[in-house]
Amino acid sequence: LLCVVHTNGIHYVRARFCVCSDAPPSDIQVLSAGLYPSTQIKVETVFSQAVLNEFLLAKLECHVTANSFYSMLRRQTSPAFPDILPDRYRELLRCSRQWSWLKLQKWSGAAFDDAxxxxxxxxxxxxxxxxxxxxxxxxxQEWQREPDQYACRWRFQIRLIQDGNFKAEHLLYKSLGSDVRLSDGQGFMVTSAPFKSHVNATQHMPVPVREFVLCTLCVFR
Incomplete structure (x- = not known):
């Protein structure tokens, strides 16, 4: 029996994989059927693409957690006895993260960066x-030859603003070994290894502090 998680609930479906000599692995067969496997070794639970897309949208717009979303699917399948259904909460967390990463690669055109x-x-x-x-x-083309005046420099400057984001503390893992980076350095953050080397090499360097005092006439002149 194959546990299938869909938008209308959790179901058990009889499935038989192809065992021919030239048959692809079971996870590839599941992907060819439009389903996403929870593991690549012994497939027993699969998620439909529709339920993964629905969870990502509910998480983005409605701030729904994975636990609440899966509890909704269990309640939708069996309103009276939702606890009799299998618990696939951890599988939903893993598959939704992988699915989000795959869609991000698709949208960004990552296939064109490498053969x-x-x-x-x-x-x-x-x-x-x-x-x-x-x-x-x-x-x-000759932007560096612009007159070095305050009225012109602002056009070629990048302003970085540091905000006190207290939610960033939730990103600190108790065990770094369990933090698997799917796109290290491929997003907004730099690669972890060069960043750590830079921090270790510059942690004792003094930080220069510069103050700019401009009068109102200089700004609006």
């Missing part, structure tokens, strides 16, 4: 920002 689509370029999973000044893309 096999295995290693996107650094920052390749991020959408292009037309507002950030980038030489050769949205800056004039």
């Amino acid at each position: 096999e689509g295995q290693s996107p370029a650094p920052g390749g999973l991020v959408s292009f920002c037309a507002a950030c000044p980038q030489p050769g893309k949205n800056l004039p």
